[in-house]
Amino acid sequence: MSLIAQFADHLHRPVPTTLRRRAALHLLDWAGCAVIGATTPVSRLLSNILLTAPQGPCAVIGRADGVGPEAAARYMGALGNIYEMDDVDKRARLHPGPVVIPAALAAAQANGADAEALLTGIVRGYEAMVRLGRALGDAHYRYWHSTASCGTIGAAVAVASILGMDRDATGHAVALAVTRTGGLWETRNDPRSHAKQVHNAMAAGDGWLAAVMAAGSLRGPGGILDGKEGLFAATAGNADPSLILSGATRDGWCLSDISLKPWPACRHAHPVIDAALALLDRLGQTRLLPGQVSSIGIQTYGDALRFCDRPVPGTVIEAKFSLQHSVAVTLLGGPPPLSAFEPAAIADPDTAALRTKVKVAVGEPYESRYAARFGARLAVTLSDGTLLVQEQDDALGDPENPLPDDRVAAKANTLMRAAGMSVNEVDRLTEECLSLADDGPVRLSWPVRIGEGVQ
Template sequence: MTARAPSLTEALAVQLLRPVDTAARQRAAALVADWLGCALGALRSPLAGQLTALVATLPGGEATALGAGRRDPASALLINAALGNVLEMDDVHRGAILHAGPVVIPVALAAAESADATPQQFLDAVVRGYEATIRIGRALGRGHYRYWHPTSTAGAFGATTAASSILGLDANALADALGTAGSRTGGLWQMRHEPVPTKSIHNAEAARSGLLAAQLAAAGLRGPRRILEGEQGLFAATAPDAQPEMVLADAPDWLIHTTSLKPWPACRHAHPAIDAMRDALRQAGGLPVEAFVSIHVSTYAEALRFCDRPEPTTELEAKFSLQHAVAAIACLGRPELAHYLSATIQDPAVRAMRERVTVSEDEAASARFPDHYGATVTVALADGRRLHASRVDAWGDPECPMPEAAIASKALALAEWGGVSKPVATRLFDAVRELPTALSLQPLQAALAGLDA
């Protein structure tokens, strides 16, 4: 009798449980700091207040809920996994077109705290969670991205991988967990067209369902093994141009190293235009607002689909507006979080500058997407000069990495933006930096407790 070939999730589970090396743990620690900065920066958001009020009515527990003390893991994830993307500065993987960190890291942290895991086990869980998220995200294809939120879809697989790693599940049980997590996943992009925070709730639900799937597998519950490639599986249902071979494709290293970081407080699709705009303006030095006649942005089609928004009226809309991104730079210089708040959105000079911005598709950039996010900016000046700059990749991509000092500076600035004092934030990020060699999670937990002091 011929043996049944392993399913995609069965083969993936074996890959995911290989040993994690020191370099991958160090990268994971850097991404933990980045996620933590993004989440803490969101503590001043209305969503944080709403979720904290809800969680305050629920039982306490062993997991840290940012700004809400110690809670049970599911309650902690409702806050921690929702806040990481609120500021639109969370990490991104270009090929998978998703953000692994906001889903994977909170699950790894909650599971690690609950199981009294070591710092190295925590970081290994992060690395493995990113791996599962990215591999399945890449395989979903652009057809899935047209209507579905890949961070939520693929993030559930990453979340259950991270939790399974902490729980010490073997490959057989991990395959069950992946099947269960994949059975109830996804999230529709309709929320992008309405002024709602549902995108963040997608992340929280992916994290919570992933943790539950791992717990169920640990209790012995089976999960569908062909949840990806089966006749009524995820690819058949939601991914018309799925690339199943990408789930197990060879890679020289852990895919966490291929993740990009976001230095600017806007949708990643706007970042190439932001960088190109800054490059163009460096050619002329400081320019007064009246020097600008027109600004043209040429970029890939998906950036236009998400960020062609000439008249934003809210903070969220501004972060998804190419026109606002480059107009704010022309008027105010280096992008800052405050440039996306209502006062700047409604500023007469910025509004007038947005009217001078036009956008179009660059077919060459579209052909390179999603492996590269590119843009070209052309600025026409009143004195007749034309400034021109192009980007194939954005700052923070593996080809243009942010140095460690820049990552640390971003995290600290975001934490302070969220209302965390500099001494408390510094202690917290010092504890994160020491995770690869730390003997216990206690210093990190003590620093997290300082958020509630």
């Protein structure tokens, strides 16, 4: 059997009920991220382009009328990552929810699928996307936005599952999806770029299309992953194809390994945020005063510096990708809300002054443990000479340091309320998401009118 055929066989295993229940929680987490994302200027630009086709069976945020499944997958696929609060697999270093879930929802609504089929498709889509990301490894992640480059495959597998496609057709859906993969990290070097959202939109929509094409008997190249001119050869010099089919997971499925993010910043900044909060807790204080701090030292892993060493952030997205800003706002204000990364917080004189006192470096054991573990060491020297050191082995929300289910729901509720939804609207959408685990209807009450987000 070809690698793709073996992969398709792996993906067709029965999905346990416990994993479908977990998938419903991830759907709620994504829903909160997508609703707040829909309040932003980039979402309106995308809606003007992606939601112009005739009406269809798929509900989307901000519209009373439904749209077609491809338009729904693309538009909703763009929304979940905007606020940087989407779920993440730390070993693959990608965000499955924002791509897999919109494609799965579009397929389920367009084809009248039930909740079991939807959640099963989500679990399988996560499995495909995460396993490919882990197999591609460091050389791929160095240049490629893995959420996009692997997301097309995750979306295709989720849709193929919902459509009831057999192993052979699923393999061809994967092959066709791989031929459309893309998304380069150069987008993070231009603060004006909207390409990160475009990457996700294209991955969700192209994955949906690849599955539909395979269902219509179109075929893809069987060696597209490991062939001499395939994805591994072209984009990942140190790829480990064995990780497509093997590699330890908590219960046999990658969904159990996925982390949920409590803070509105790049995941690489979360260990230092958690360390700062733990330090405040040790002191019995909710915040430090600006004059109390003489210097701050951060030791962490190399990718955290590569993505998030920004001592002077100038925009919201740069602040979310700044270790210096993340630790400063946390030490000065406690658990960082959405507003902690907004222009007013960036320009705050006390925050700006504290950022200048932060030094960052790669350190052990964080570098050698990465990417299996996301950790950091925070050393704060107070103005009286006292040295406070806090080690953070695992970020909050990782499987080793899990975010409780009620906090996941509270996070989604907070994001929905920040988007302008009423309490009743929030409660209804929350219940609709979670009730899918008990075979509730695949009918989510997206807000038709939403406010301006804090971004």
